[in-house]
Amino acid sequence: MLLYPEKGLVLNPTAAEIAKLCTGEHSVAAIVAQLATQYGKDASAIQGEVMQFLSSLAERGLLQEAE
Amino acid sequence: MSDEMRPYTLVAELTYRCPLRCPYCSNPIEWAKSKNELDTETWLRVFREAEDLGVVGLNLTGGEPILRRDLEALIAGARKVDLYTNLITSGIPLERERLASFRAAGLDNVQVSVQDVSAKGSDRIAGLESFERKLEVCAWVKELGMPLTLNVVLHRDNLGHVAEIIALAEQLKADRLELANTQYLGWALVNRRALLPTREQLEAARKVAAAARKRLLGKMELLFVTPDYYTDYPKSCMDGWGRRFVVVSPEGLVLPCHAAHTLPGLSFDNVRERSLADIWSGSPGFNAFRGEAWMPEPCRSCDKRTVDFGGCRCQAYHLTGDAAATDPTCTLAPSHALIETARGEALAEAPPLRYRSVKIAAVR
Numbered sequence: 433m434l435l436y437p438e439k440g441l442v443l444n445p446t447a448a449e450i451a452k453l454c455t456g457e458h459s460v461a462a463i464v465a466q467l468a469t470q471y472g473k474d475a476s477a478i479q480g481e482v483m484q485f486l487s488s489l490a491e492r493g494l495l496q497e498a499e
Numbered sequence: 500m501s502d503e504m505r506p507y508t509l510v511a512e513l514t515y516r517c518p519l520r521c522p523y524c525s526n527p528i529e530w531a532k533s534k535n536e537l538d539t540e541t542w543l544r545v546f547r548e549a550e551d552l553g554v555v556g557l558n559l560t561g562g563e564p565i566l567r568r569d570l571e572a573l574i575a576g577a578r579k580v581d582l583y584t585n586l587i588t589s590g591i592p593l594e595r596e597r598l599a600s601f602r603a604a605g606l607d608n609v610q611v612s613v614q615d616v617s618a619k620g621s622d623r624i625a626g627l628e629s630f631e632r633k634l635e636v637c638a639w640v641k642e643l644g645m646p647l648t649l650n651v652v653l654h655r656d657n658l659g660h661v662a663e664i665i666a667l668a669e670q671l672k673a674d675r676l677e678l679a680n681t682q683y684l685g686w687a688l689v690n691r692r693a694l695l696p697t698r699e700q701l702e703a704a705r706k707v708a709a710a711a712r713k714r715l716l717g718k719m720e721l722l723f724v725t726p727d728y729y730t731d732y733p734k735s736c737m738d739g740w741g742r743r744f745v746v747v748s749p750e751g752l753v754l755p756c757h758a759a760h761t762l763p764g765l766s767f768d769n770v771r772e773r774s775l776a777d778i779w780s781g782s783p784g785f786n787a788f789r790g791e792a793w794m795p796e797p798c799r800s801c802d803k804r805t806v807d808f809g810g811c812r813c814q815a816y817h818l819t820g821d822a823a824a825t826d827p828t829c830t831l832a833p834s835h836a837l838i839e840t841a842r843g844e845a846l847a848e849a850p851p852l853r854y855r856s857v858k859i860a861a862v863r
Contacts, residue, residue, distance in 0.1 A: 435555055435583035437608045437648050437675055440507065491717050493674060 436494060446471075450485055456498040460486065503742065504789065506779065507556060509549040509582070510746040511542065512757070513573070514562040519589050520626030520854040521614065523652055523687035523694060526562065527761050535750040539569040541771060543576040545747055548775035550580040554745070560587040562749065565597070571604045578605025585610060585648075590636035591629050598636070602643045609640045610648035610677075616663040620656070626854045637671045649673040653680045653704065654694035655849065661704040665711045668719060676719055678708055680726035683841075684758055684813050686855050693849040695841060701729055728838055732803055733810025733826035740788035740812060745779060753778040755785055758813040762822045788812050793823055797831045 434441040434451060443451060449470070453463045464482050468475040489495040514536055515526050537545075546557065557577050564570060565588055577584045585608040586601065598609075613633050614624035621630040640647045649668045651657070657664070661678060668676040680701070681687045681694050708723040715721055727734050737744045737756045746754040751769040754760055760767055767784040768777075779785060787793065791804060798809045810826025818827045818837050825832040 433555060435607075437585055437610070437646065438556075440555060440583075493717055493720050 434494070447485055450482055451489070454495060505553045506549070506743060506745040507554060508558060508744050509546070509554045509556070510558045510560060510744060510757070511545070512560055512562065512746065512748050513542070513564040513567045513570070514749050516566050517561060517563040517589070518591050518627055519563070519629065520856065521624055521686070522690045522852040522854050523654065523681045524855045525682065525685045525687070525757055526855070527685060527758060528689065537749065537751045537770070539572055541751065542573055545770055545775060546577050546582060547580050549745065550582060552776050552779060555583060557582040557584045558587055559584065563589055563591065565593055571600050574601055574604040574606050583607050589625070589629065590633045591627070593636055595639045598639050599643055602645060606645065608646045608648060610650050611637050611640065612650045612652070614652070615657045616660045616667055620660070634671070637673070641672050646674040647671065648675040648677060650677040650679060653678055655696040655700060655845065658696050658700045658704045661707045665708070665721070673719060675722070677722045677724070679722070679724040682726070683728065684817060688817055689853055691841060692844050692847070693852050695728060695845040697845045698729055698842070701726070727828040728841060730828065731830045733807050733828045735807045736811035739808035741785040745775070753782065756813065759784065761813060762816050795823060795825055798825050801831065
């Protein structure tokens, strides 16, 4: 569960994996590459899904660009 | 106990004491004296028991929670059981060092209230010179690397300032802005004639807020809470009685909402005597308005009963005298004329504010 003021998002296991990688140290490409390896899939096949999830976090103000 | 009745949030009202005297305070008018407050150990046990019950978030509130000298220890205890901890404060009285120690203890978020957008307007409502200091506290929150929620309670004297309030929140780099219209219970009900806005005022402010919400998407979360005196159907108060929230009052009463102990004929248990889990599942007060068996018509056969859960029990009691009545803010309620009358009063000149005080005799 991802908690923030007055709310929480129940994440499925893959979403949780993505969120855990959002530490400010990995680029989006690196996150996609790592998950592709982990799940044995092509990076191009999961790129869209990862971007969609990251955008939904950003819209909620839960994701900031690393400095 | 089914997931249908799992508390996600513990609202810990650490004290009813407060240096501010806001005339819309949601604390009960006959508030308890501070000598009966729970001690540190009991609160820490409540946090552990809440976590066992499935609670994930903790709101530390009051009164003014920073008046508790053990707040650092309470935050550390909440962190230990992994609760997401939000401090709801007026920011008075607070030093930067103490806020830093809250941060070090594991505080996750700070919500600071201001009462208006200028010192004059804000201090008039607070009944205390405090606005400039509150802005300083907001800056410290951000400097210390914590997310900031700015909360402003809206009423007829500040609804016209919503655009300026949003600009202030942006300037303070708030992550979330709560524009929360007054809920007319507690002191706010005493002052309703002085606070309730007209529909025109409300609509104008709502438009400003809606435009800003779009513009600020991803930068600041903007919440505009409509007063239920101007909605057709009631709010799902507390997401339903005894479903998602558990409130513990300063003296240890375990309640489904901040004002449930103002309802006559209900018995609530004290966390000094029973465990939180026992009370959550077995307390007669908690079970009084769970489910649908208690509902009168028109709620009982209404297709919105699973959306609003019959609305607010406290509002029903304080306006109609019957806690089991349909919430009068519902247009289908037999008592809805009470709300129409109140809206009519909003067109008249406002009487003077009655400030929150200990001397309740003066109010009655």
